[in-house]
Amino acid sequence: MQLEDSARPAALEVEDSVRLDDRTRRDTMTINMGPQHPSTHGVLRLILTLDGETIVKAVPDIGYLHTGIEKTAEVKSYFKALVVTDRMDYLAPLANNYGYSLAVEKLLGIDVPAKARIARIALVELQRIASHLVWLGSSALDLGAQSVFLYCFRERELILDIFELCSGVRMMTSYIMPGGLQADLPPGFDAKVRAFLKLFPDRLREYHDLLTNNRLWIDRTKGIAPISGEDALAFGCSGPTLRGSGVVYDVRKAFPYGGYEQFDFDIPVGSNGDVYDRYLIRMLEMEQSLRIIQQAMDALPTGAWQVADQKIVPPPKYEVSSNMEALIHHFKLYTEGYRPPAGEVWVRTESPKGDLGFYMVSDGSAKPYRMHVRAPSFANLQALPKMVEGMLLADVVAAIGSIDIVLGEVDR
Amino acid sequence: MADEVQIEGAPLLATPVNPLAEASVALLTDRFGAGVLAVTEHRGETTVTLDPAILVEACRALRDAQNLRYSLLEDITAVDWPEREPRYDIVYQLVSIETRASIRLKAQIGGEVDPDPEIASVMSVWPAADWFELEIYDLFGVTFTGRGEMRRILMPTDWDGHPLRKDYPISGFSLPDPHWGGQAPLDQPLPPGIGKLTLRTSDGSEQPNIAQRSEDDA
Numbered sequence: 029m030q031l032e033d034s035a036r037p038a039a040l041e042v043e044d045s046v047r048l049d050d051r052t053r054r055d056t057m058t059i060n061m062g063p064q065h066p067s068t069h070g071v072l073r074l075i076l077t078l079d080g081e082t083i084v085k086a087v088p089d090i091g092y093l094h095t096g097i098e099k100t101a102e103v104k105s106y107f108k109a110l111v112v113t114d115r116m117d118y119l120a121p122l123a124n125n126y127g128y129s130l131a132v133e134k135l136l137g138i139d140v141p142a143k144a145r146i147a148r149i150a151l152v153e154l155q156r157i158a159s160h161l162v163w164l165g166s167s168a169l170d171l172g173a174q175s176v177f178l179y180c181f182r183e184r185e186l187i188l189d190i191f192e193l194c195s196g197v198r199m200m201t202s203y204i205m206p207g208g209l210q211a212d213l214p215p216g217f218d219a220k221v222r223a224f225l226k227l228f229p230d231r232l233r234e235y236h237d238l239l240t241n242n243r244l245w246i247d248r249t250k251g252i253a254p255i256s257g258e259d260a261l262a263f264g265c266s267g268p269t270l271r272g273s274g275v276v277y278d279v280r281k282a283f284p285y286g287g288y289e290q291f292d293f294d295i296p297v298g299s300n301g302d303v304y305d306r307y308l309i310r311m312l313e314m315e316q317s318l319r320i321i322q323q324a325m326d327a328l329p330t331g332a333w334q335v336a337d338q339k340i341v342p343p344p345k346y347e348v349s350s351n352m353e354a355l356i357h358h359f360k361l362y363t364e365g366y367r368p369p370a371g372e373v374w375v376r377t378e379s380p381k382g383d384l385g386f387y388m389v390s391d392g393s394a395k396p397y398r399m400h401v402r403a404p405s406f407a408n409l410q411a412l413p414k415m416v417e418g419m420l421l422a423d424v425v426a427a428i429g430s431i432d433i434v435l436g437e438v439d440r
Numbered sequence: 441m442a443d444e445v446q447i448e449g450a451p452l453l454a455t456p457v458n459p460l461a462e463a464s465v466a467l468l469t470d471r472f473g474a475g476v477l478a479v480t481e482h483r484g485e486t487t488v489t490l491d492p493a494i495l496v497e498a499c500r501a502l503r504d505a506q507n508l509r510y511s512l513l514e515d516i517t518a519v520d521w522p523e524r525e526p527r528y529d530i531v532y533q534l535v536s537i538e539t540r541a542s543i544r545l546k547a548q549i550g551g552e553v554d555p556d557p558e559i560a561s562v563m564s565v566w567p568a569a570d571w572f573e574l575e576i577y578d579l580f581g582v583t584f585t586g587r588g589e590m591r592r593i594l595m596p597t598d599w600d601g602h603p604l605r606k607d608y609p610i611s612g613f614s615l616p617d618p619h620w621g622g623q624a625p626l627d628q629p630l631p632p633g634i635g636k637l638t639l640r641t642s643d644g645s646e647q648p649n650i651a652q653r654s655e656d657d658a
Contacts, residue, residue, distance in 0.1 A: 091594040098579075099603055103610050134483050261511055261537065264568025277512075277537045371482040374533055374544060376514070385515055385533065402515040402533070410571050439594055 056084055061424065063092045069166065069428060070435030072409075081420050086413040090406075093439040101399040105365030106132050106206060109396060114200040116401060117437040120159040122191070123379040125204040126152050130286060131375040131386035132206035135368035136340065141332040144208035145287045150221065150324035151194070151204065153317040157228070158187040159380035159432075160310045164235060167307075167429025171248050176238055183231050190220050207341040208334030218325065225322055232314060240311070249303040253415040253427035256301060263414065264407035267382025268309045269431045273301030279378040286377075290327075293320050303430040310432070339366050365394040381405050381432055401440060405433040460541030461486035464508055471501055477548075485544060492530075492547040492559050496586075499545070499565045502534060508541050510534040513566035516573060518580045520606045527551040528582055530559055550582065561587035579604035 047053045062073040071092035077085040097116060101109040113128040114121035126148055133140065140148075165180030188198040193214050195201040203210050239245045255265075257273040270277055278295045280288045296312035298305030334341045338357040347354035370392040376385045382404030389398040408431045415427045468488060469476050475494035480487045490498055502510045514533040521527055527550040535542045550557030561584040563569045573584040574593040581602035583590055592599060601608055 091592075091596070094594040096603060099608075099610060137483065262567045264513055264566070264572075266512075275537060282537070282540050283542070372485075372487070372544075373483050374485060374515075376535075383514065387515065387517055387531065387533070389519055398517075398519045400515070400517040402517075406571065407568060410568065 054079075063089075066170075069433055072428070072433065072435055072438075074412075074424065076421070076424070078421060081422075083416050083419055083421065083424065086416050086424070088409055088412055090409070090435070090438050093435045095436075095440065097440045098399055098401065101396050103395060105394050106135075106368070106396060107361060107365045109399065110205055111200070111202050113401075114202055115436060116403065116440055117159075117379060117381060117384075117405070117434045118199065119162050119434055120155050120380045121200050121202075122151050122155040122204055123159070123377065123384065125202055126286070127375060127377040127379065127384045127386045129204050129206045130377065131373055131388045132368070134373040134375055135371065135388055135390050136206070136366070137369070138207070138335060138337070138340070140208045140335060142329050143213075143331050144333050146324050146328050147209060147213055147333065148204050149287060149291070150321050150328070151191075153320045153324070154187050154190060154221070154224075156317045156380045157314050158184050160314050161187075163310060163380075163429070163432045164307075167426075167432070168239060168245075170425045170429045171245070173239065173242075173245065176235065179231070179234065179238075183228065186224050186227070190217070190224065193217060193220060205341070207337070208332070212333045213328075218328070221321065221325055225318060225325070228318060229315075232311070236311065240308070246304065248426055249307055249430070251300070252303045252423045253419055253430060254300060254302040255411055255415050259414055260301065260411060263411035265382070265411050266404050266407065267378070267380070267432075268306050268313065269382060269408045269411070271295065272298040272306035272309050272430075274299045277383075279376050279383055283376060285375070291320050291323050293317075303426045306430040306432075367392060367394050376402075379404060381434065381437065382408060401437075403437040403440060405431075405435075405437045409433050409438055458484060458486065458542065460508060460536075460539060461543050464488070464502060464505075464510075464541060464543045467501065467505055467508065468498055472498055485542075487544045487546055489546045489548065492549050495545070495547050496560045496562055496565065499532070499534075499562050502543070503565055507539065508536060509538050510536045510541065510543070512537055513562070513568045513572075516562075516569060516576065518576045518582060518604070520580060520604065522606045525551040526554070526557075528557060528580060530576070530582065532562070556581065556583065558583045558585050560585055563587045578602070581605065 046056075056077050056079045058075060058077045060073060061076055063071040073089040073092065075087040075089060076083055095115070097112050100112050104112070110125060110128060113124040116124050161180040161184040165177035168176035191201050191203065192198045193216055195203040195210060255273055257270075257275045260270045260273040261275055265273075266277065274297060276295060276297050279285070280293075281295055293316045296309045296316070298309050338354065339361065342361050343351070343354035343357050348358045368390045370390055372387070372389045374385060374387050376383055378384070383402070384404055385402030387398070387400040387402070388396055391397040412427060412431065415431075416424050419427070465476075465479050465486065465488060468490070472490070472494050475491040475498065476488060477491060478489040480489075502508055512535045514535045515531075516533075517531050519529040519531065521529070526548040528548065530547045530549065532545040533542075534545065547559060549559050559582060561569060561573055563573065563584075564586070570587075571593060573587070574591060576582050577584065577590045578592045578594050579602055591597065595603065
C-alpha cells in the first residue's frame with residue numbers, strides 16, 4: 029500500500045509565516061484543538077489557524093469515531109440492524125430507532141396501531157428533552173457555568189428512569205422497533221410521565237433564571253458565531269442550527285410523519301443566527317415538547333402496541349412455549365427475518381439535532397442492501413468554519429456547543 | 441417471495457401524493473429531454489435517473505425554478521451494485537423549504553470499463569455537497585470533479601480500499617493480530633520502534649506493518 033500524498037488533508041500543510049516585504053512578515057499559528065479536548069463533545073479535531081487570538085481558518089477533522097455502522101447494517105437482518113442505530117446519536121437513541129423503524133415500515137408498506145403511533149411520539153419528545161438537557165448542561169459547562177450541568181442531569185435522570193421502566197435499559201433501549209414497540213407500555217408509565225410533566229416547567233424556569241438574562245451568559249453567546257439563513261441553508265444545516273438563523277423548517281411541520289399532524293405545537297424560530305438564538309430555540313423547544321407529550325398522554329388509546337403480523341414482530345413468549353406456529357414464527361424471525369419487497373425509501377424525521385434521514389434500499393432479501401443515514405450533526409458541522417472564522421478562539425467552544433453535535437452520529 | 445410479508449395483521453401505509461414531484465419531472469423532461477433516463481415511483485417517492493453529463497445543469501434548474509425552489513440539498517449517497525453495469529448509483533435527495541417539494545435524483549456511473557469512476561460535483565449549486573461528496577469518495581472511491589481536492593474524511597488518510605463497496609470484506613483483514621499495535625506490558629521496556637513502524641503479534645514477536653510489507657512485496 030502506498031501513502032497517497034493527495035489523500036492528506038490540505039490543512040496539515042499550512043504555511044504559518046508569510047513574508048510581506050523585506051522587513052515585515054505576518055505570522056499565524058496553527059494549532060490542534062482536540063480530538064481529546066473536553067469541549068469538543070467527543071472526538072472532534074479542529075485544526076485552527078490563529079492570528080493572535082483571532083481564527084483565520086478552521087478545518088474540522090472528523091472520523092475518529094467511525095465505526096462502520098452502515099456497513100454493519102448490511103450484514104444484519106432488518107430486525108437486528110435496529111440495535112446499531114441506537115449507537116449513532118447516543119444522546120437520543122430513541123429518535124434514531126424511530127427514524128429507522130419508519131423507514132423499514134415504509135419499505136414493508138405497513139402502518140402501526142394507534143397506541144404505538146402515539147406512544148412513540150411521546151417517547152421521542154421525551155428523548156428530545158433529554159437530549160436538549162445534555163446539550164444545555166454541557167454547553168453551559170463549556171462556558172464555565174458549572175451548576176447548570178448538575179441540574180440538567182438531575183432532570184435527565186427522570187426521563188431515563190421512564191425509559192428504564194419501559195425497556196429495562198436507560199439509554200440504548202431499541203424500544204421503538206419496526207412494527208411498533210418492543211413491549212407494551214408498563215403500568216406505571218402514565219403516572220411517571222405525568223409526574224414529569226408536572227415537575228418540568230418549574231425546572232425549565234430555573235434554567236431560564238440561571239442563564240437567559242445572565243449577563244455573563246449573554247456576553248459569551250450574543251452575537252457570537254453568527255450564520256445567516258442563506259448560508260445555513262446552503263451548508264445543509266437543519267434543526268435548531270437552521271432555525272436559529274430565521275429559516276422556518278421543521279420536518280414535523282413541513283413533512284408530518286407518524287401522526288405529528290394531529291398535534292398542536294409551535295416551532296420556535298430565531299433571527300440573529302448566533303449562539304444565543306440557538307440556545308433560546310432549544311429552550312423553547314423543550315416547552316413545545318412538553319405540550320406534545322401532554323397531548324399524547326391524553327390521547328393515548330388502549331389496544332395493540334405492535335402489528336399483529338408475527339412475521340415482523342416476535343410472538344409473545346407464552347405462546348412460543350405452547351403454540352407450534354408461534355414457535356416457528358419465533359425461530360424464523362430470529363434466524364432469517366422478513367423480506368421487504370425490492371425498492372428504496374427515504375424517511376426524514378426531526379431528531380433533536382435536526383433533519384435525520386434514513387435511506388434504505390431493499391433488494392428483496394432479508395438484509396438491508398444499503399442503509400444510509402443522513403446525520404444532522406454531520407451537515408451542521410460543515411457550517412462550523414463559516415461560523416467561527418473571524419471570531420476569537422474562546423468563541424469556538426461556544427460555537428461547538430451551540431450546534432449540538434454528537435460525534436457518534438457525525439462519524440457513524 | 442417478496443409478497444410473503446403482505447398479510448393481514450398490519451394496516452397498510454398510506455402513500456402521500458406529491459404533485460410538485462410531477463412538476464419537477466415535467467421540468468426536467470422539458471429542459472433536458474433525452475437526459476432523463478428513467479422516472480420511477482415507489483411508496484409515493486419519485487426517483488429521476490439522469491444522464492451524469494447533465495446532472496449539474498439539472499440540479500441548477502431545479503434549484504432556480506420559481507415554482508419548485510429546491511433550496512436544501514438534504515443528502516448525497518451512493519449504492520454499489522457490483523453485478524450491474526454501470527455499477528454505482530449516486531443518489532441526491534432534494535427538498536424545498538419554501539414549496540415543500542421533495543425529489544430524488546440518481547446518476548449511474550462506473551463499472552467494468554470504468555473502475556475509478558468520476559462524476560461532476562454539485563458543490564457549485566449547493567455548498568452542502570462538500571462533505572457528502574468527500575464521504576462517498578472515502579467509502580466508495582468515486583471521484584467528484586470540478587471542486588477542491590478529494591480526501592478521505594472518515595477513514596484514516598493512509599487507508600487502503602473503500603469500505604462500503606460490496607467487494608470489501610466486513611471482516612478478515614490481513615493485518616497481524618492485534619492489529620492496532622498490541623498492548624505493551626507495563627512492567628517491561630518497550631522494544632525500539634514500537635508503535636511507529638512495527639506491529640507486535642500476540643506472541644510478542646515484531647512484524648513490519650502493512651505498509652512496509654506491501655512495499656517489500658513490490
